[in-house]
Amino acid sequence: MLLVPDTKFPLTASDRYPAVSGTGLPLPSPQQLLSPLMSPVPFPACFPSLLHTLSRCRELQSQVTMLSTTHPAQMEETVTPVSEFCVLLVARSLTPLLPTLSPDCLELVVPLVTSLLQSPHTAVLSSWLLLDKVSSTLGPDRTKSAFLDPVTSLYINGSPTAKHAKLYHRSFLMTLLVRFKLKVFLENFTNYLVEAVGGYKDLEWDTGRQGLDQSIRSDKRDEVGDSVASQAGDILVVGEKGQVECEAFSEGEVFAFDSLDEQLVPGGKGAVGAGVPPEVLETLAHNLVHRARGGEEEQLNEVLDLARFTRVVDNEVEKREADENISTVAGESVLWLAHRLGPVLASRYLTRNLLRMLGLCYLGGEGVRDTGRQYRDQKVRISQTKVGGDIAAGPVLDCLAHMVGLFGDCLVVVQYLPYCWDLVSRAKKRISSSLEGGLLGCLAMLHSSLPLLSDTVIMNELPHSLLAHLLVPLLQVVTTRRVTFTGGARPRLVLLYKLLDVVYMVGLRIGEEMARTHLTPLVTGLFSSFDKLESPDQDPDPALAQLRLVLTPSMAFSAYICFYQLLGGSHMESNIPNLPLVRRLCCSHQASLQGFTHRPVSFLELQGLPHKVTSTSTSFGGSGTGNMIVVSEEREVKGELELISRPPTDSARQLKGNWLAYWEHEIGRDEREVMFNLKQIKLQTFTGHTGSVRTLAVLDNENSFLSGGKDRTVRLWSIRNVGEGEAMVGAQSVYTGHRKSVFSVSFLAGPGLAVSCDGGVQLWDPFVLGTVREFDTGRDSSRVTFCAVRPLAEPGQGVVAATSEGGVRVIDTRVAGCGTELRVSYGAAGLIRSLAVGREGNQLAVGHSSGYISMLDLRTGRLRTGFKAHDGEVLTLTNISNNHFVSTSLDQTASGWKWEDGRLAANLRAPPEPLHCVCPHQGEVIMGSTANRLTIQQGVDTDSPATVHKLRSDLLRGNLSQVACLPLNRLLLLATDSGYIHLVC
Numbered sequence: 001m002l003l004v005p006d007t008k009f010p011l012t013a014s015d016r017y018p019a020v021s022g023t024g025l026p027l028p029s030p031q032q033l034l035s036p037l038m039s040p041v042p043f044p045a046c047f048p049s050l051l052h053t054l055s056r057c058r059e060l061q062s063q064v065t066m067l068s069t070t071h072p073a074q075m076e077e078t079v080t081p082v083s084e085f086c087v088l089l090v091a092r093s094l095t096p097l098l099p100t101l102s103p104d105c106l107e108l109v110v111p112l113v114t115s116l117l118q119s120p121h122t123a124v125l126s127s128w129l130l131l132d133k134v135s136s137t138l139g140p141d142r143t144k145s146a147f148l149d150p151v152t153s154l155y156i157n158g159s160p161t162a163k164h165a166k167l168y169h170r171s172f173l174m175t176l177l178v179r180f181k182l183k184v185f186l187e188n189f190t191n192y193l194v195e196a197v198g199g200y201k202d203l204e205w206d207t208g209r210q211g212l213d214q215s216i217r218s219d220k221r222d223e224v225g226d227s228v229a230s231q232a233g234d235i236l237v238v239g240e241k242g243q244v245e246c247e248a249f250s251e252g253e254v255f256a257f258d259s260l261d262e263q264l265v266p267g268g269k270g271a272v273g274a275g276v277p278p279e280v281l282e283t284l285a286h287n288l289v290h291r292a293r294g295g296e297e298e299q300l301n302e303v304l305d306l307a308r309f310t311r312v313v314d315n316e317v318e319k320r321e322a323d324e325n326i327s328t329v330a331g332e333s334v335l336w337l338a339h340r341l342g343p344v345l346a347s348r349y350l351t352r353n354l355l356r357m358l359g360l361c362y363l364g365g366e367g368v369r370d371t372g373r374q375y376r377d378q379k380v381r382i383s384q385t386k387v388g389g390d391i392a393a394g395p396v397l398d399c400l401a402h403m404v405g406l407f408g409d410c411l412v413v414v415q416y417l418p419y420c421w422d423l424v425s426r427a428k429k430r431i432s433s434s435l436e437g438g439l440l441g442c443l444a445m446l447h448s449s450l451p452l453l454s455d456t457v458i459m460n461e462l463p464h465s466l467l468a469h470l471l472v473p474l475l476q477v478v479t480t481r482r483v484t485f486t487g488g489a490r491p492r493l494v495l496l497y498k499l500l501d502v503v504y505m506v507g508l509r510i511g512e513e514m515a516r517t518h519l520t521p522l523v524t525g526l527f528s529s530f531d532k533l534e535s536p537d538q539d540p541d542p543a544l545a546q547l548r549l550v551l552t553p554s555m556a557f558s559a560y561i562c563f564y565q566l567l568g569g570s571h572m573e574s575n576i577p578n579l580p581l582v583r584r585l586c587c588s589h590q591a592s593l594q595g596f597t598h599r600p601v602s603f604l605e606l607q608g609l610p611h612k613v614t615s616t617s618t619s620f621g622g623s624g625t626g627n628m629i630v631v632s633e634e635r636e637v638k639g640e641l642e643l644i645s646r647p648p649t650d651s652a653r654q655l656k657g658n659w660l661a662y663w664e665h666e667i668g669r670d671e672r673e674v675m676f677n678l679k680q681i682k683l684q685t686f687t688g689h690t691g692s693v694r695t696l697a698v699l700d701n702e703n704s705f706l707s708g709g710k711d712r713t714v715r716l717w718s719i720r721n722v723g724e725g726e727a728m729v730g731a732q733s734v735y736t737g738h739r740k741s742v743f744s745v746s747f748l749a750g751p752g753l754a755v756s757c758d759g760g761v762q763l764w765d766p767f768v769l770g771t772v773r774e775f776d777t778g779r780d781s782s783r784v785t786f787c788a789v790r791p792l793a794e795p796g797q798g799v800v801a802a803t804s805e806g807g808v809r810v811i812d813t814r815v816a817g818c819g820t821e822l823r824v825s826y827g828a829a830g831l832i833r834s835l836a837v838g839r840e841g842n843q844l845a846v847g848h849s850s851g852y853i854s855m856l857d858l859r860t861g862r863l864r865t866g867f868k869a870h871d872g873e874v875l876t877l878t879n880i881s882n883n884h885f886v887s888t889s890l891d892q893t894a895s896g897w898k899w900e901d902g903r904l905a906a907n908l909r910a911p912p913e914p915l916h917c918v919c920p921h922q923g924e925v926i927m928g929s930t931a932n933r934l935t936i937q938q939g940v941d942t943d944s945p946a947t948v949h950k951l952r953s954d955l956l957r958g959n960l961s962q963v964a965c966l967p968l969n970r971l972l973l974l975a976t977d978s979g980y981i982h983l984v985c
Helices: 030-034 047-070 079-094 103-116 123-129 131-139 140-158 162-170 170-180 182-188 190-197 213-230 256-260 278-293 325-343 342-359 388-407 410-425 433-452 453-481 489-510 510-533 544-552 551-569 569-573 580-594 635-641 656-666
Strands: 236-238 243-244 682-686 693-698 704-709 714-718 734-735 743-750 754-757 763-766 770-777 786-791 798-803 808-812 821-824 834-836 843-848 852-857 862-868 875-880 884-889 894-898 904-907 915-921 926-931 932-937 946-950 960-967 971-977 983-985
Touching: 030 808, 047 079, 047 103, 047 843, 047 884, 079 123, 079 131, 103 123, 103 131, 103 140, 103 256, 123 131, 123 140, 131 140, 131 170, 131 256, 131 278, 131 770, 140 162, 140 170, 140 182, 140 190, 140 213, 162 170, 162 325, 170 325, 182 190, 182 875, 190 325, 190 388, 256 884, 325 342, 325 388, 342 388, 342 410, 342 656, 388 410, 410 433, 410 656, 433 453, 433 489, 433 852, 453 489, 453 510, 453 904, 489 544, 489 551, 510 544, 510 551, 510 569, 510 580, 551 569, 551 580, 693 960, 704 743, 704 754, 786 834, 798 834, 843 875, 843 884, 852 875, 875 915, 884 915, 884 926, 894 926, 915 960, 926 960
Parallel strands: 693 743, 834 875
Antiparallel strands: 236 243, 682 983, 693 704, 704 714, 714 734, 743 754, 754 763, 763 770, 786 798, 798 808, 808 821, 834 843, 843 852, 852 862, 875 884, 884 894, 894 904, 915 926, 926 932, 932 946, 960 971, 971 983
16 A cells, blocks of 8 residues: 555545554554453453464464465475474464363364364374364364364375375274264264275375265165166066066076076075975986987096196285285274274174275276286185285275174174175166176175185075075176176176186085085076077177177186086086087187196195096095095195185174174164164173162263262273173273262263262262362261252363252362352252253253252353242253253153243153153153153154053163163163163163
8 A cells, every 4th residue: 555656545634543642542453452461352361372373373374375376396395394383383382272262262263273174284284183182172063063074075085195094093083083973973984984995095086986975875876776677677477386486687598597597586486495406406407418418428527638727826925015004004993993883883884884895996997907916815716816806805805804703794694695685686787887896896795704604604595695696696697698787898707707706615615515406506507608609790789799708718618617626527517508519618728728727726625635636536626525524633724724714713792692683683774763662682781889870871982881879889881792691791990989879970071081979079080090179069068968960061071060958050170169159049949859951051950859940041150940840859850952851750740841941842651650760862752760661752742652661570680770872872771779780772
């Protein structure tokens, strides 16, 4: 403005202001208003330091931005260190001030921290140094609204540098868990963590690459489309005997395998081992082949020189990189998280996404590209080399296998296999690229999971779950002319090789005789499909063009070796309907070989016995021992056997009994169904209290809880799935600092401390069991004590305590003192029996022995309203949601009230008996009575349905004293007057 000529903006004398006022003082300025000494506005004592830090940081950021614009080349290497120095400056200056900052001052800090989280030069360091400190002061709700989007953008954008690995380390994930709370973390961060396991974060993010969120949305659209298409297009034909036959893959061609399509339809009565005995199928196929072939002069195994042209390629030696990449760090974090979450949440948020991630690993041309590298279990595979998707899927498969080792093989049977069935059922007409990747991922998962299953499980699941629902339909998909692959012939070829890998693994596990019984239809179907190559070359069918590139002489040679070693030469010769064609293809491929080709190990080689190849043997290297595998004592032989059978050790956390029933029920529920469904199944019993348990407090992570009782102790418990439902679990730690019965305990997530009350309030550390501070009423402790305590909503570190004189005090746990006393009524309302704090922490409800309820505004400390709620003494007050709270009384009634104005919202449906314990569950109200009855009402509404459950005597030891809920796991903690705490579902 000083450089602008006066003629540009003509100014008069009235437009100019003097530098000094008429009283000789300087005119008001921003500096004067911001100075605590001169400003008429009262500023907190910490404001000068806060202003100095914010000003320096803003000035530094402005200078870096200006220099980056004017001198980009010189600042390219300097901008990152300078920006990180700005983060260190803020961390050192603000960390001591944060506990003392008022909410208004905190709002000045939030924009600065947000800008640091959004800057690519400071995002990682600021999230590592500032997020935890600032979030602990803001509280979970304000943290979510201010920082959730900037933090999630760190995972959405590319993560190419080594420092980004910090974002996937479990120490930082613990910060996200504590500050954003468990539910927000699971819904917003688990997808990115699983994507990192699959290698998506090791390289610069490709915007055209499909992520898990897109895959989930695509799956939902496919489910809707498949349901509509199935209603319109799928034709189910009911035969004379009531068998359901599928016409989805009937081609109208006279192939042996096409006739088996209807017999092996998944779920139909004609599946293997169901309608027609396998022995009948084998005999029928044997007779048909001999009739069609007549008298063959020479067997195929005599023509092929397998000993000369085939050799077992060694397994790839694992090389652990010195510098761990992001996928390795994320994989370790996923396993750590699975231990913390437990079976239900781990299966719902981790394994389900890991299965989806497998499909993304094999997506596109890069996923099926030949890498020239061998597998870790190359000796038991038909595939020659790895593809690109196998490398990316390695950490994902390791995580899935670890889940099986942790929770048991039920994960494979109940979750993994049904996921594969769903993908196979979508294989109609044209297979999209995402479905191609999903099918490849399913076979990769199945091959890695089979060694983890016991022989009993494999034999139980083989006829229907493996053959009828997976292997046979997949062979149909690969070899039929009705289906085309979007990616061309390459994904189709890789899928067939992986299918043979799985079949060979199954054959090695079940033994030669059982392999002949169950796998013969696959032999007939696979080799019959080579007849489709006899069609004229001028046929324009695109599916047939793909099949010509898949059903090659090399594939015929590999398939023959696979089944030759499983079933034996004689059995093979009698079950190949088009033996001359197969002979011609195998011989042509053998003639083209310049050296040896890979073949998998045989039964004998796995058992450490000499390898033999004779034309008269029952199998190529056959064991001659039927289904029995001779286990050698040598370590090397044991290592070979572990390639096909390595069942996990029976860890204490494998799902059994009631735990297994609960897990299966929760996994099978619709995600949209959130209602609590009490089955009265006991999962665990916590023992240790010698008297009645009077209070329970569940931590947000839902794997720990606190309890206090008449034995004057507070105990910290850890929830882990152990045993079959009758296990007795002891406490992790015991706090013995109380001198009287403990009737209230809470956990303050901000400072990580526990608050308990036995008449006096104690603040203590539950991890080191040390007392931090004690609070009393400030009067005669033998006469005036605290009778009810409730914590304030986060980020507040205070509690509200009711005294035996009928008063209420707000206590700041950060400082010593008796707190601030609030007036709760204008007259004699009686003694205080219970308290309830609104979720936002602004309102307080006080229940009196006279049946009155007082409502206070904690921001001003004033009494808002008071009303007669019950005819009898108020027993409990419980906050249900932001809108409602519930009261119960000795007059055997329960009512819901509005936080807004204290008006009656509903009279709850409760049995005619006192309800002395209440807990919320996602808007539902769970009430327990003295007669061991639980009432579950779906909402604070008179018309809401309610169910009453009489707790069985074998479920509960003693009388019900307290109830607490684990909302995400849908579990209840039932405490009794005999000292036991039962975990039920």
